[in-house]
Amino acid sequence: MRIGIISLVAAYVLSQFYRAFLAVLTPALSTDLGATPEDLASASGLWFLIFAAMQIPVGAALDSIGPRKTAAGLFALGGAGGAAVFALAQTPGHISLAMALIGIGCSPVLMASYFIFARVYPAAVFATLAGATIGFGSLGNIVSSAPTASAVEAFGWRGTMWGLAALTLAVALLVWLTVRDPEKVVSEHRGSVLDLLKIPAIWPILAMMLVNYAPAAGLRGLWAGPYARDVFGADAGLIGSVTLVMGIAMVIGNFAYGPLDRLFKTRKWVIFTGNLMGAVAILALYAVADLNIWISAALLAVIGAAGASFPMIIAHGRALFPPQMTGRGVTLLNLFGIGGAGVMQMITGRIFTAASDGAATPAAPYQALFAFFGVLVLCGLAAYLFAKDRTD
Secondary structure (H helix, E strand, O other), X not given: OHHHHHHHHHHHHHHHHHOOOHHHHHHHHHHHHOOOHHHHHHHHHHHHHHHHHOHHHHHHHHHHOOHHHHHHHHHHHHHHHHHHHHHOOOOHHHHHHHHHHHHHHHOOHHHHHHHHHHHHOOHHHHHHHHHHHHXXXXXXXXXXXXXXXXXXXXHHHHHHHHHHHHHHXXXXXXXXXXXXXXXXXXXXXXXXXXXXXXXXXHHHHHHHHHHHOHHHHHHHHHHHHHHHHHXXXXXXXXXXXXXXXXXXXXXXXXXXXXXXXXXXXOOHHHHHHHHHHHHHHHXXXXXXXXXXXXXXXXXXXXXXXXXXXXXXXXXXXXXXXXXXXXXXXXXXXXXXXXXXXXXXXXXXXXXXXXXXXXXXXXXXXXXXXXXXXHHHHHXXXXXXXXXXXXXX
């Protein structure tokens, strides 16, 4: 099982990479394919939306056929296939198609790990294991920054994508060979997602999940690169450095959140405090958007670290689900988290376009994005105040 978990974490490293690498490819795709920031925002948002929509069938598949077949099959067909389509792209529409396929491929890998954690390991360590998985997986964020910029310079973006297609296929084969399915829970009442939604205590948690990941995902995966380029004149190397800083902060944040529920004997207030810090950092970035690139990079790092409470929110919700519905429960939470990020990606593309018309400064459109993200998180926090605390 440990080797299987390692292979799933390797797949999740690639999943994290694929949701964030467009920020570094922006200059090349703009030059070669004529892709605009709104084109790439839509493509990135499509990844998240397809990924989110897949959570319902993925949850059912985890409970019925297990994580091995679910993760390996989709990762090979969607992940490797989508990377190949990306390498062959001739228009921005092809990029969107590729990102949709990659979203399908990446959709089961994290939840397959969480399914195994929930079914095999003690409940009290779920948040720690979940956070560690995202922490290690977030190395994909790091690879998608400066190292990817270097690879694109050396091999071109098409050559880089062909290499990623081969690597994705190899990891999918590793998952197939090493993952072992937990024993199935036998129950007369299998239940459905609608049964989960009938649990009143889950709604404030879903509200927090809806907004928690959107700022970090949107800024790291899409807007950090154009922001550094347009406001500070950053080249590909400097963009890679700025996104690397944020990526490292996100890794640290995931490891830091993991044991905090056991340390402070609360999940709700750990989640609330962390996200409040993130909202403050976003609004501070709005206030100093064009002051200094390294001040902005530091605030992006705070946003990334503070917004890394995703696994803690999963742990908060998972404690409310019956054992036979573990797969559908964790994927429902993931649907809200990733779906929220996808919707916000598309919304921010339109906000950016609208704010760019007649903008007084290069920073103005990005300030509109920062204000949107800051208010969004504050609204989620207001709803989350009504959540009941729950620890194992």
